[in-house]
Amino acid sequence: MNEALAPESPPLQRDKRDTFHHGDLRRALLESAWELVEERGAAMTSLREVARRNGVAASSALHHFGDKATLLAAVAEEGFRLLTKTMVDATADVTDKKEHLRRFFRGYVQFAMTHPAIFNLMHSSLITPYSNYPRLLDTSVNTFRTTKEVMRAYLEPFGTPTRLGRDAWAFWSAAHGMASLLISFPPGERPTRVEESELVSGLLETVLLGLAEQCRRDSANQPA
Missing domain, CATH: 1.10.357.10 (Tetracycline Repressor, domain 2)
Known part of the structure; x- marks a missing residue:
């Protein structure tokens, strides 16, 4: 897990169906966004790709962040x-x-x-x-x-x-x-x-x- 995100909450835990426990998704999306920015740069980071990396629909990322600027x-x-x-x-x-x-x-x-x-x-x-x-x-x-x-x-x-x-x-x-x-x-x-x-x-x-x-x-x- 990214060291920048570690102090705020414990490591994310997935259940056997690989779905998120309540309250964990926003943080997981944020971690994926951090990784994407480091890999591709902010301009190439998208809500859709952040959602895809977490196995959820793009609407889930929109629900938590509203738009790309808010995510960034x-x-x-x-x-x-x-x-x-x-x-x-x-x-x-x-x-x-x-x-x-x-x-x-x-x-x-x-x-x-x-x-x-x-x-x-x-x-x-x-x-x-x-x-x-x-x-x-x-x-x-x-x-x-x-x-x-x-x-x-x-x-x-x-x-x-x-x-x-x-x-x-x-x-x-x-x-x-x-x-x-x-x-x-x-x-x-x-x-x-x-x-x-x-x-x-x-x-x-x-x-x-x-x-x-x-x-x-x-x-x-x-x-x-």
Whole structure:
């Protein structure tokens, strides 16, 4: 079963007739949709194929999701949930705040490189605006909220963080840009021979130094 879907419920169980127990079908359809997006991309994923893989009529998928965009939004929601989990897990047992933020950044890139099709879907026009899908919006906001808290912990030694939203957005933009470029330019096609780990580290150090310096300046400019 997909690791992104595992935390929400136990593995699906089929009875001897290979039919779904009550309440399991939506989740099974969602798992199949995740697999299809990873195999074929979001544009080639269909409610009909998702239903076929689960041995049910297309009307069953329509009943649970209504249309393809809603299905893809549900997959993207799971993507944001796994992204957050990946970043948080990457920082487990790390007490140094700078190293904590480094690993958080690398967790973002790791997720994108491991699930490029899901990552692309999460930021695709196929499911925007997020406001059409409240659960997806909430999950993406939670990812950003988690990023802000990690950013706060890193910046506090340099002064009072006064613009966490701006700083977290800058951090997220850097991670997203790096991940997108690494996906777009796989090894052998990049316009540089610098190792991937060095590319990530170089950007990361620049971002962290810049954020720390800006925090110092903001704090120095605060009224006494």
